[in-house]
Amino acid sequence: LAKTTQPISMDSYEGQEVNITCSHNNIATNDYITWYQQFPSQGPRFIIQGYKTKVTNEVASLFIPADRKSSTLSLPRVSLSDTAVYYCLVGYRDDKIIFGKGTRLHILP
Amino acid sequence: KAGVTQTPRYLIKTRGQQVTLSCSPISGHRSVSWYQQTPGQGLQFLFEYFSETQRNKGNFPGRFSGRQFSNSRSEMNVSTLELGDSALYLCASSLGGSLGNEQFFGPGTRLTVL
Numbered sequence: 001l002a003k004t005t006q007p008i009s010m011d012s013y014e015g016q017e018v019n020i021t022c023s024h025n026n027i028a029t030n031d032y033i034t035w036y037q038q039f040p041s042q043g044p045r046f047i048i049q050g051y052k053t054k055v056t057n058e059v060a061s062l063f064i065p066a067d068r069k070s071s072t073l074s075l076p077r078v079s080l081s082d083t084a085v086y087y088c089l090v091g092y093r094d095d096k097i098i099f100g101k102g103t104r105l106h107i108l109p
Numbered sequence: 110k111a112g113v114t115q116t117p118r119y120l121i122k123t124r125g126q127q128v129t130l131s132c133s134p135i136s137g138h139r140s141v142s143w144y145q146q147t148p149g150q151g152l153q154f155l156f157e158y159f160s161e162t163q164r165n166k167g168n169f170p171g172r173f174s175g176r177q178f179s180n181s182r183s184e185m186n187v188s189t190l191e192l193g194d195s196a197l198y199l200c201a202s203s204l205g206g207s208l209g210n211e212q213f214f215g216p217g218t219r220l221t222v223l
Contacts, residue, residue: 088150100151
């Protein structure tokens with residue numbers, strides 16, 4: 001059974017770069033990796049998506065190594081407002097959508 | 110453009126009852142997915158509907174069912190409620206399917222089973 005694994009929690013300081021890694025076995029070549037951010041009492045919000053190498057947008061970067069068994073979300077220069085839960089979402093060929101348990105990121109002043 | 114809306118926002122039921130939750134996707138979106146979120150299990154995929162057809166299904170018992178109407182609005186039904194069904198139920202819509210496309214989530218329906 002496909003499974004994703006993320007760290008349960010992380011702490012960092014304002015202005016730092018934060019990297020959150022997600023492990024995902026049995027991912028197929030064309031399956032996408034997507035990261036979402038969730039604040040309390042809100043639905044998750046899309047951050048970034050990719051399926052190989054590196055993807056960058058205005059808020060984050062996503063690094064995917066050649067073997068695709070993991071991916072790393074990179075948040076540059078975090079602020080207090082980045083305190084949230086971050087989810088790694090991977091689509092699999094058997095069409096089972098698997099969210100990770102989420103990483104609770106706490107940004108300290 | 111209006112976002113994804115879910116009704117009701119809060120619901121209290123007792124064991125054995127059934128419940129129906131509603132989701133209105135963003136205009137033009139044909140895919141609606143449902144998720145259950147609990148503190149212990151995190152976000153778990155329930156099912157996805159695309160153009161009125163169930164396309165994907167997660168590992169939930171048959172008590173959980175859904176449907177999608179021609180206007181893409183979707184409903185989720187849970188029969189014979191159990192205490193463990195207490196959760197935040199989220200729906201998400203997307204232009205294409207949920208795999209490989211950005212999903213837009215609603216605020217959720219908080220279901221409490223007593």
